[in-house]
Amino acid sequence: MWERFFYCLKQTKMEQIYVFDTTLRDGEQVPGCQLNTLEKIEVAKALERLGVDVIEAGFPVSSPGDFKSVVEISKAVTWPVICALTRAVEKDIEVAAEALQYAKRKRIHTGIGTSDYHIRYKFQSTPEEIIEQAVKAVKYARRFTDDVEFYAEDAGRTNNEYLARVVEAVVKAGATVVNIPDTTGYCFPAEYGAKIKYLVDHVDLKDAILSTHCHQDLGMATANTLSGVLNGARQVEVTLNGIGERAGNTALEEVVMALKSHPEQGFETHINTHEIYPTSRLVSSLMSMPVQANKAIVGRNAFAHSSGIHQDGVLKNVETYEIINPQDVGIRDNSIVLTARSGRAALKNRLSTLGVTLHAEELDKAYQKFLELADKKKNIHDEDLLALIGKDAEAQRIQVEYLQVVSGIDVRNVASVGLKIAGERFEASASGNGPVDAAIKAVKHIIRREMIIQEFLIQAIDRGSDDTGKVHMHVEYKDQVYYGFSANTDIIAASVEAFIDAVNKFEEA
Numbered sequence: 001m002w003e004r005f006f007y008c009l010k011q012t013k014m015e016q017i018y019v020f021d022t023t024l025r026d027g028e029q030v031p032g033c034q035l036n037t038l039e040k041i042e043v044a045k046a047l048e049r050l051g052v053d054v055i056e057a058g059f060p061v062s063s064p065g066d067f068k069s070v071v072e073i074s075k076a077v078t079w080p081v082i083c084a085l086t087r088a089v090e091k092d093i094e095v096a097a098e099a100l101q102y103a104k105r106k107r108i109h110t111g112i113g114t115s116d117y118h119i120r121y122k123f124q125s126t127p128e129e130i131i132e133q134a135v136k137a138v139k140y141a142r143r144f145t146d147d148v149e150f151y152a153e154d155a156g157r158t159n160n161e162y163l164a165r166v167v168e169a170v171v172k173a174g175a176t177v178v179n180i181p182d183t184t185g186y187c188f189p190a191e192y193g194a195k196i197k198y199l200v201d202h203v204d205l206k207d208a209i210l211s212t213h214c215h216q217d218l219g220m221a222t223a224n225t226l227s228g229v230l231n232g233a234r235q236v237e238v239t240l241n242g243i244g245e246r247a248g249n250t251a252l253e254e255v256v257m258a259l260k261s262h263p264e265q266g267f268e269t270h271i272n273t274h275e276i277y278p279t280s281r282l283v284s285s286l287m288s289m290p291v292q293a294n295k296a297i298v299g300r301n302a303f304a305h306s307s308g309i310h311q312d313g314v315l316k317n318v319e320t321y322e323i324i325n326p327q328d329v330g331i332r333d334n335s336i337v338l339t340a341r342s343g344r345a346a347l348k349n350r351l352s353t354l355g356v357t358l359h360a361e362e363l364d365k366a367y368q369k370f371l372e373l374a375d376k377k378k379n380i381h382d383e384d385l386l387a388l389i390g391k392d393a394e395a396q397r398i399q400v401e402y403l404q405v406v407s408g409i410d411v412r413n414v415a416s417v418g419l420k421i422a423g424e425r426f427e428a429s430a431s432g433n434g435p436v437d438a439a440i441k442a443v444k445h446i447i448r449r450e451m452i453i454q455e456f457l458i459q460a461i462d463r464g465s466d467d468t469g470k471v472h473m474h475v476e477y478k479d480q481v482y483y484g485f486s487a488n489t490d491i492i493a494a495s496v497e498a499f500i501d502a503v504n505k506f507e508e509a
């Protein structure tokens with residue numbers, strides 16, 4: 001890694017790769033992913049924070065809703081270029097220009113299919129007529145803006161010689177970006193790279209740049225995009241989480257992090273990578289498109305280590321198994337997931353974060369118990385561990401038998417608690433300013449000591465409303481502070497248990 005870093009320092013200049021995000025156009029073509037205008041504005045603003053250069057906001061002629069969204073996004077967003085898609089049809093171009101009227105910087109993206117499949121079957125046309133229509137469309141679009149991008153749909157399956165003629169013609173007509181889509185995700189990386197190189201070598205591109213737009217039908221979208229960049233493309237068309245038609249588009253996060261992780265290749269983008277994960281989450285939740293757990297960069301497991309050898313390595317030095325710092329993409333931490341494939345190092349580390357230090361022999365014993373449990377249970381949580389090493393409720397002098405709480409808005413918060421102390425049962429009720437206050441007061445009616453809660457921290461372990469809440473508590477008694485801990489999906493129960501955990505410590509002392 002250092003070698004790459006020093007190589008990079010020696011490089012005089014990194015080349016800029018422009019990031020063209022089409023989450024709101026190609027991504028939104030996915031059934032079930034349609035967003036309303038307000039949601040699109042929210043995504044557009046997130047894309048602006050992320051630092052994309054171009055936002056493809058929609059296809060205005062396709063519906064009044066899409067038209068309105070392009071208008072509103074144009075008003076809401078300041079920095080990125082706002083782009084609208086059209087066919088090589090005058091009406092589409094006029095409507096796009098109208099939708100873009102409020103954009104601070106606007107681009108019309110027009111184009112037509114150039115492969116034999118499209119020319120013969122879709123248009124029943126000829127290669128010469130298609131070039132004519134393409135040129136006409138670009139010239140027409142230039143009447144409304146001098147930022148015109150042309151797409152040669154199905155360029156991936158278009159003969160290179162003919163494609164070069166199309167590109168030459170549209171650049172002469174005024175296109176400043178020419179998009180070479182692998183619309184069907186058919187190309188091999190070397191083939192796609194060679195296509196871009198052929199165009200770079202055979203077309204005068206001093207007034208235009210080439211763009212990649214790759215699809216994922218064979219799982220090669222990112223590889224093809226990078227191959228395009230290495231061979232001369234200077235814009236990449238991508239979507240968050242790789243969403244898009246059929247199997248999807250190239251994922252923004254993959255290309256950006258691949259370029260960032262390989263500075264020796266000499267490319268940079270304007271992306272603020274810390275915004276990648278929050279933007280990915282936003283897109284996933286608004287579009288109701290879950291991200292697969294093993295998705296590169298943004299999947300739940302992308303930085304999770306579950307096998308013992310990996311966990312041991314990561315704990316010694318995270319670079320043994322991580323090529324990206326999760327914080328660089330906006331993920332707070334890497335996670336060590338305890339499973340039957342974990343080793344002693346991971347177990348020891350997790351126990352120490354719970355305030356438990358074990359000697360080698362104790363650790364061996366705990367590890368055997370841990371393996372037995374892990375063979376039965378998929379993931380081992382903190383409360384499982386505490387129970388495992390003997391901090392289970394059964395072993396404590398004071399145990400919570402039951403807890404019942406009534407709380408809510410505009411009701412009195414009351415709690416009833418049953419405790420078992422040295423085998424004998426005690427019950428009490430109390431009210432408080434909240435459910436936790438009521439429950440702790442009820443406990444204090446039973447255990448009549450001068451106890452003061454000094455610190456009280458509730459944390460979610462993972463995420464989601466079904467998550468386990470961890471409670472850490474410092475309870476002062478007779479000028480000494482005792483630590484209490486519990487984890488429970490019910491945070492009120494966890495709070496009472498943590499309090500009792502601390503009380504047990506001074507009762508035992």
Ligand SMILES: CC(=O)SCCNC(=O)CCNC(=O)[C@H](O)C(C)(C)COP(=O)(O)OP(=O)(O)OC[C@H]1O[C@@H](n2cnc3c(N)ncnc32)[C@H](O)[C@@H]1OP(=O)(O)O
Nearest residue numbers: 059061062063086087088089111112113122123153183245
């Ligand atoms: C690869 C891509 O992602 S391309 C973008 C895909 N996105 C969309 O299709 C957006 C949603 N589409 C729509 O709302 C509609 O299809 C519209 C408004 C664009 C067109 O609707 P309609 O006029 O009803 O046409 P329809 O969808 O049935 O057929 C498409 C027509 O456009 C023509 N066409 C397709 N692409 C192009 C193009 N790039 N340039 C010129 N004409 C084109 C087709 O040949 C067909 O023409 P025909 O009816 O003369 O055979």
Ligand SMILES: CC(C)C(=O)C(=O)O
Nearest residue numbers: 026151153154181183
């Ligand atoms: C409209 C074009 C750019 C497209 O999405 C494709 O060819 O995949």
Ligand SMILES: [Mg+2]
Nearest residue numbers: 026183213245
């Ligand atoms: Mg596409």
